[in-house]
Amino acid sequence: MTRVRPEVVAFDVNETLLDLAPVRAALIEAGRPGELLRPVFGRTLLIGFATSMTGGWCRFREAFDDALAQETDLDPARRATIADAFGELTPHPDVEPAMRRLTEAGIRVITLTHGSPGVAEAGLTRGGITSLVEYSLSSETIRAWKPAREVYLWAAGRCGVAPDRMALVAAHGWDVLGAQRAGLTGAWFPRVEQAYPAAFEAPHVLAPDLAGAVDGLLALPA
Structure with missing residues (x-):
């Protein structure tokens, strides 16, 4: 066509x-390497895609939080602070x-x-x-x-x-x-x-x- x-x-x-630089900076502020953003973001997409393809659904922020929990040992409050950086x-x-x-x-x-x-x-x-x-x-x-x-x-x-x-x-x-x-x-x-x-x-x-x-x-x- x-x-x-x-x-x-x-x-x-x-x-x-x-530019996701503020999210990377939030990771560094939390004591984690900025390079961690790539696997966290990729895992976020994986969670969202898999949930959607199997008939479910979740919000992006929920998938991002799950990805952070899988890739780091950060507590929920610190993970929420990092997610908030998407607003910046x-x-x-x-x-x-x-x-x-x-x-x-x-x-x-x-x-x-x-x-x-x-x-x-x-x-x-x-x-x-x-x-x-x-x-x-x-x-x-x-x-x-x-x-x-x-x-x-x-x-x-x-x-x-x-x-x-x-x-x-x-x-x-x-x-x-x-x-x-x-x-x-x-x-x-x-x-x-x-x-x-x-x-x-x-x-x-x-x-x-x-x-x-x-x-x-x-x-x-x-």
Whole structure:
């Protein structure tokens, strides 16, 4: 199927848009190495994915707390303090120009996360780019985790567009795969993942950075 220029571009939030440095700093303050963030974040996703795939559901914060409990011996109060650091995230420097380029081209911009409601909004406000984003959607609303097909279709429905008129930009290959399987256009660039998984179908747009991902979407035929 030939891909066309999207009417709406959805951005993943954690790591794609927002820098998790405050969470890493909270781990260090708790006496744990900052490098622990990668396995904790990965285990958080594993818990969420497994719960969702087996017919259950849990909130992102609950999965993150479980992951911290599995990876550390921190008490519940200290774990809660680390989780609170998600409310302190800020956008990566390349986010504002990328979003602005899309909006100036007449393309609507939203955020789409399975993370806690309010995290994206707080980060966008902190970065001064709230005005560039039409909606900040959390799939906690429908009790589902990406990459479940229903999340992407729900987001397209909220925006009033067909799935093939929406794109997802993410620095996570599994997220791009889920979007493409739901009929969206997928755009991947490296942020924390340095390579797109060869086991997945190729992304519609593969770029070296966020600016390149936006360029690739804008280059699609109208």
